[in-house]
Amino acid sequence: MSVSIRELQRSPGLRPWLDQAYAAWMQEIGARDATVAAARVELDSALRAFGTFALIIERDRLPAGFALISGAAADGAQRWRLLDFFVLAEMRRLGIGAAAARLIFDRFVGDWQIVTLSKDRAALDFWRRVLARYASGRTSEARSAGEVIQRFSSSGAR
Secondary structure, three states: OOEEEEEHHHOHHHHHHHHHHHHHHHHHOOOOOOOHHHHHHHHHHHHHOOOEEEEEEEEOOEEEEEEEEEEEEEOOEEEEEEEEEEEOHHHOOOOHHHHHHHHHHHHOOEEEEEEEEOOOHHHHHHHHHHHHHHOOOOOEEEEEOOEEEEEEEEOOOO
16 A cells, blocks of 8 residues: 655646545534535635645545645744644545655654644544654643644654
8 A cells, every 4th residue: 555645736636536525524523514615615715825735645646635734934943734634534544644644744844733623532542643653752732722732843754
């Protein structure tokens, strides 16, 4: 099994797939108007923001999920924030998400922040496992307003 990430900006033909996947993600998190049209509007808004990247997660060169990240330089360091991360339900528990996360962190070097809803136990468990391996325990975690904020630094391919 081969896992890779591809920037949407370099593969615009994947946009219809991303609209569908984003709508599925919206439904999964409980959005009321989780239609493909609503997903397109929300994605358009996110992608217009400076420093935002849409990444398609691929398994054996076929779309399996996506990640949206934003980045900015501050105080001489690159700072990244994971906005959204989704793997199709039928592709979960195969190691695709963990492999994709490692590829993303290696490619986008700097200080990272991942924010997860406190009530989303599956996502929290996933990120704790991934970061324990990736950052070797060099992470911090804080709680604020119903969210868990995890921070760590990536330094490139390991």
